Amino acid sequence: MQFDTDSTALVVVDLQNGFCHPDGSLYAPQSEAAVERAAELVERARDAGERVVFTRDVHPPEQFDDAHYYDEFDRWGEHVVEGTWETELVEDLAPTEDDLVVEKHTYDAFYQTQLEGWLDAHGIDDLVVCGTLANVCVLHTASSAALRDFRPVLVEDAIGAIEDAHREYALEHADWLFGEVTTMDDVSFA
Numbered sequence: 001m002q003f004d005t006d007s008t009a010l011v012v013v014d015l016q017n018g019f020c021h022p023d024g025s026l027y028a029p030q031s032e033a034a035v036e037r038a039a040e041l042v043e044r045a046r047d048a049g050e051r052v053v054f055t056r057d058v059h060p061p062e063q064f065d066d067a068h069y070y071d072e073f074d075r076w077g078e079h080v081v082e083g084t085w086e087t088e089l090v091e092d093l094a095p096t097e098d099d100l101v102v103e104k105h106t107y108d109a110f111y112q113t114q115l116e117g118w119l120d121a122h123g124i125d126d127l128v129v130c131g132t133l134a135n136v137c138v139l140h141t142a143s144s145a146a147l148r149d150f151r152p153v154l155v156e157d158a159i160g161a162i163e164d165a166h167r168e169y170a171l172e173h174a175d176w177l178f179g180e181v182t183t184m185d186d187v188s189f190a
Helices: 029-047 072-076 115-121 134-147 164-177
Strands: 008-013 051-057 100-104 126-131 151-159 180-182
Touching: 008 029, 008 134, 029 051, 029 126, 029 151, 051 115, 051 134, 100 115, 126 134, 134 151, 134 164, 151 164, 164 180
Parallel strands: 008 051, 008 126, 051 100, 126 151, 151 180
Antiparallel strands: none
């Protein structure tokens, strides 16, 4: 798959210390493994002049204090709390001044963020998506992109998960319902 740099952005979802570093509260080895592959995609995208977007999952300590139902701390325990080391992108993925860093507070990087407006302002139609977790933030961000008429293409060998079954489900679901799935070898930017 060749992606036009004028209308495509690489979206790197939540490759943060809290998920990808062994000391992180929601560490998953597959998330750590996705970092190297994502870094390679970022380098290839930058070399081609592609736009790069990083998302960061960040939760203010009081975010769920008045929650009726949606409470990630109840479901997952406290994680990526605002102002902590866990919220930082992993060292191998330092953004440049040309990259967009989207701070999100839910699984969906479009929900109450600047992402959609930024993509529209830059004429972006296609999103090449990598990151973690496959069945959580990657899946919800990619599906939200499709509902907004962006074309999400998930790079299966650059996406982390807690379990293989979670990853397989997310990729099959995305491919069947709203997006496309490819591998790093099949991605090129021009």
